Amino acid sequence: MKRAGRTGFAHWAGLGLLALGVAAPHIALANHPVKVEGDTDADGDGRVGVAEDGDGPSGDPQGLTFGTINGCLANVAAMGAINQNGTCLIVTSGSFPETVNITGQATIEAAPGVSADVEAFLAPVDPRLMQFPGADPNALQAAPGIIINAPANRTVVLRNLTIANWTDGVQIMGNSHVILDHVRIEHNINNGINVMSKNAVVTVIDSSIDATGFRLNGASGDFPGVMAPNPGIGINAVQGASVTVSGTTISGSFGAPSMGVNGLTGANRNTLSDNNRKTSLPAPGMTPR
Numbered sequence: 388m389k390r391a392g393r394t395g396f397a398h399w400a401g402l403g404l405l406a407l408g409v410a411a412p413h414i415a416l417a418n419h420p421v422k423v424e425g426d427t428d429a430d431g432d433g434r435v436g437v438a439e440d441g442d443g444p445s446g447d448p449q450g451l452t453f454g455t456i457n458g459c460l461a462n463v464a465a466m467g468a469i470n471q472n473g474t475c476l477i478v479t480s481g482s483f484p485e486t487v488n489i490t491g492q493a494t495i496e497a498a499p500g501v502s503a504d505v506e507a508f509l510a511p512v513d514p515r516l517m518q519f520p521g522a523d524p525n526a527l528q529a530a531p532g533i534i535i536n537a538p539a540n541r542t543v544v545l546r547n548l549t550i551a552n553w554t555d556g557v558q559i560m561g562n563s564h565v566i567l568d569h570v571r572i573e574h575n576i577n578n579g580i581n582v583m584s585k586n587a588v589v590t591v592i593d594s595s596i597d598a599t600g601f602r603l604n605g606a607s608g609d610f611p612g613v614m615a616p617n618p619g620i621g622i623n624a625v626q627g628a629s630v631t632v633s634g635t636t637i638s639g640s641f642g643a644p645s646m647g648v649n650g651l652t653g654a655n656r657n658t659l660s661d662n663n664r665k666t667s668l669p670a671p672g673m674t675p676r
Contacts (some may be wrong), residue, residue, distance in 0.1 A: 420474040421467060422452045423459050425481020425503060426518075436518025441466070452478075454518065456487045456495060456505070469493065477503040484509050484522035486553075487533045489543050495533075496546035505532050507552040508604060528607040531555040532575070537563045539586070545570050552602065555581040564588045573597040576607065576616050578623040579637075582647070585627030593634040596621040600641025600665075611641050615671040618642045621662065622651075632657055641665050 428435055430452045439454025440461075453459040453468070459475035461468040469475065471491025480502040487495065487505060497503035507527040509516055516522055532553035535543050539562035549571040550556040556572035556579045559565050565587070571594065572579040579596035582589055600619025602610045610616050619641025624630045630648045634656040637644040644662040645651050651659070 420476040423475050423477045425479040427479045429479045482506040484519050486530050489535045492541040494544040504549045525606040531558045533557045535563045536560040559587050560584050562586045566590045568592045570594040580622045582624035582628045588629045591632045591635050595636040598639040611671050616641045
């Protein structure tokens with residue numbers, strides 16, 4: 388992707404600073420894509436993960452590169468992070484074992500052909516743990532995957548991501564306006580998407596929310612065999628929240644496909660299948676005869 392040029396006020400302001408002998412800080416402009424690496428070294432500097440976040444401008448003519456999503460979102464102007472204002476574009480496939488916190492005008496997306504997983508589960512011997520030294524797999528699996536709490540005058544976009552193996556895949560709070568476009572949310576324990584505020588406005592487009600409430604793992608436990616999900620629903624929205632769903636599949640939920648979502652029908656190209664499975668399964672902890 389070609390790096391956006393500096394135009395208008397930003398261009399002349401930069402020239403003014405240079406004329407005064409003041410170096411202009413490298414601050415990402417709104418919607419300017421900053422690149423994020425997956426498990427492979429996109430810019431050829433030998434660093435990935437957290438080490439890539441802290442290495443400063445890489446000299447890549449197409450934009451700065453980060454190794455974590457939170458690093459890209461951060462308020463570190465000297466490193467070129469977007470400060471919750473712009474686009475984090477994931478340019479190589481890989482897993483990101485981190486709870487992502489979004490509070491501003493941010494887009495998180497994987498480039499075409501890239502598989503980007505916001506993933507809670509990594510085996511203790513997985514070498515990616517060295518790239519994310521704060522990623523305790525046990526703690527991650529007891530946390531939500533993406534937390535969004537943005538003001539009403541901002542819009543958050545998640546695109547072309549997989550979000551898997553968390554308590555809630557995506558938690559949406561406050562006055563957030565959120566678009567989920569071509570997102571796969573699967574194997575989360577309690578909710579695929581949890582809309583926790585009546586002031587939130589959420590649009591889900593051409594996505595899938597699968598196997599909510601079904602997890603079997605030594606760290607998080609056996610859901611629903613031994614422990615009951617709470618509640619194990621695809622999309623769970625508080626009363627009053629605005630949630631629009633189109634072209635989306637919700638399948639394999641332990642509980643209902645959704646709560647608090649109106650118009651979730653085939654008329655909007657949605658598919659609901661094999662949900663509310665708790666009605667046909669033994670109660671947690673009970674051995675079927």
